[in-house]
Amino acid sequence: MKPTDAELEILHVLWANGPSTVRQVHESLSQSRDIGYTTALKLMQIMHEKGLLSRDAESKSHTYTAAVSEEDTQRGLVDRFVETAFKGSASKLVMQVLGQHKASQQELEEIKQLLNQLNNEHN
Template sequence: MKPTDSELEILHVLWTNGPSTVRQVHDALSQSRDIGYTTALKLMQIMYEKGLLSRQEDARSHTYTAAVSEEDTQRNLVDRFVETAFRGSASKLVMQILGQHKASREELDEIKNLLSDLNRDTGRQD
């Protein structure tokens, strides 16, 4: 399931802070943008219904937890993006990114190491 941009913001708060009430999520979101409490509440209720959040109920409040992992969500978003924007070509994505943004020496070294690891895992030698 692909979360909306607003849902992703809420997920980021929960991935960073762990289980949180609507008030805690609202306070965290309010640091970077103007969002009403009832808007945050409604979004979190919808996310719960969609299965993106789990909810623990106690007498006074509900505590929400991300029901999807950050890694799985990132993987699904990237897979969908590569499929739709680059027709499934990971190399076109990488060329676009590296062509538009200056990578630091450290980032290039990380990319080389990742490629070496991928080649080793697939049994290829380049």
């Protein structure tokens, strides 16, 4: 399931901070953008219905946890993006990204290691 941009923001908060109340998520989101508490609450309720969040209703203020992993979500978003924007070509995506954004030396080393690993797996 592809989360919306607003849902993805909430997931990022929960992935970084772990189980949180709506108030805690709202406070975190409010640091970077203007979002009302009731908007955050409604979004999180919808996300719970969609299965993106789990909710612990034991205490007075419900605690929400991401029900999807960051890695799986990123993988799904990237797969869909590659299919729709680059007609399934991962190399076109990589060339576009590296052409538009300056990668650090460490990032380039990580990319080289990944390419070597993938090359070894294919041989």
